[in-house]
Amino acid sequence: MDSSIDPAEILAVRGLSAGYAGRAVVSGIDLSLDRGDILGLLGANGSGKSTLLRAITGQIRPLGGTVAIDGADLVRAPERAKSGFGLAVDPFDLPAALSGRQYLQLVASIRGCAEDDWPGVDVTDRLGLNRWIERPIAEYSLGTRAKIAIAAALLGTPPLLILDESLNGLDPLAAFEVKRIILALASNGRHAVIISTHVVEAVPGLCNRAILLADGRMARAWHARQLAEAGQMPGAFEAEVMQALAVQAADG
Numbered sequence: 001m002d003s004s005i006d007p008a009e010i011l012a013v014r015g016l017s018a019g020y021a022g023r024a025v026v027s028g029i030d031l032s033l034d035r036g037d038i039l040g041l042l043g044a045n046g047s048g049k050s051t052l053l054r055a056i057t058g059q060i061r062p063l064g065g066t067v068a069i070d071g072a073d074l075v076r077a078p079e080r081a082k083s084g085f086g087l088a089v090d091p092f093d094l095p096a097a098l099s100g101r102q103y104l105q106l107v108a109s110i111r112g113c114a115e116d117d118w119p120g121v122d123v124t125d126r127l128g129l130n131r132w133i134e135r136p137i138a139e140y141s142l143g144t145r146a147k148i149a150i151a152a153a154l155l156g157t158p159p160l161l162i163l164d165e166s167l168n169g170l171d172p173l174a175a176f177e178v179k180r181i182i183l184a185l186a187s188n189g190r191h192a193v194i195i196s197t198h199v200v201e202a203v204p205g206l207c208n209r210a211i212l213l214a215d216g217r218m219a220r221a222w223h224a225r226q227l228a229e230a231g232q233m234p235g236a237f238e239a240e241v242m243q244a245l246a247v248q249a250a251d252g
């Protein structure tokens with residue numbers, strides 16, 4: 001590990017730009033996450049949240065800037081960097097022909113861990129997946145697909161957990177359980193979590209950091225104290241997000 005790397009820092013994004021066919025969709029992104037951080041990633045449809053997460057997870061190559069995960073540079077040490085995160089894949093990208101158990105076995109074999117190597121809890125049980133686990137994913141509802149994607153992302157308890165709109169469509173009990181697992185993960189001080197979501201009101205209660213993307217740029221950031229203060233007054237954080245969006249729209 002580079003001696004200049006802060007061991008508390010799990011994700012270091014510097015001057016990142018990324019997009020498709022050589023055209024930048026996100027640019028000028030600087031982001032640093034420490035162990036214990038839970039980041040809420042906000043932004044309107046098409047603002048670049050998924051593109052940013054694709055660049056951070058090496059699914060698309062950056063057009064500029066750098067990404068390091070748990071001290072490993074994504075371009076220079078891709079295997080080490082990629083072993084540092086668990087990503088809940090898009091429910092529609094799951095292999096439909098496999099059963100839930102076969103998918104967990106596949107991900108576990110890639111990550112080099114057991115198919116039930118979860119952070120201290122039986123995730124399939126907690127998320128109500130047991131009655132589906134032997135059935136083909138093709139038969140799953142959207143929410144059940146999201147559950148198996150989250151269960152797979154948690155395998156091996158990676159340093160960085162990334163959920164891209166994965167809380168959408170979960171039933172209230174599963175959403176509650178996923179939030180409990182995330183909070184427990186972050187509170188042990190060894191992991192960080194990124195959650196992209198349109199559920200703005202859920203952010204102050206779950207996250208200690210938040211950023212708002214607008215047109216592929218970081219339009220606003222909130223740190224822990226600001227989120228805690230906003231969280232004390234119902235609707236205050238949503239009002240701040242809407243105001244930031246309105247300012248962006250007026251400037252654009």
Ligand SMILES: Nc1ncnc2c1ncn2[C@@H]1O[C@H](COP(=O)(O)OP(=O)(O)OP(=O)(O)O)[C@@H](O)[C@H]1O
Pocket residue numbers: 020025043044045046047048049050051052
């Ligand atoms: N595979 C792709 N090829 C070309 N352009 C793409 C591709 N995927 C996304 N884009 C474009 O990149 C921009 C940002 O899309 P992205 O999916 O990152 O936004 P998002 O903030 O995640 O949106 P949403 O909230 O709707 O999920 C959009 O203009 C979109 O059309």
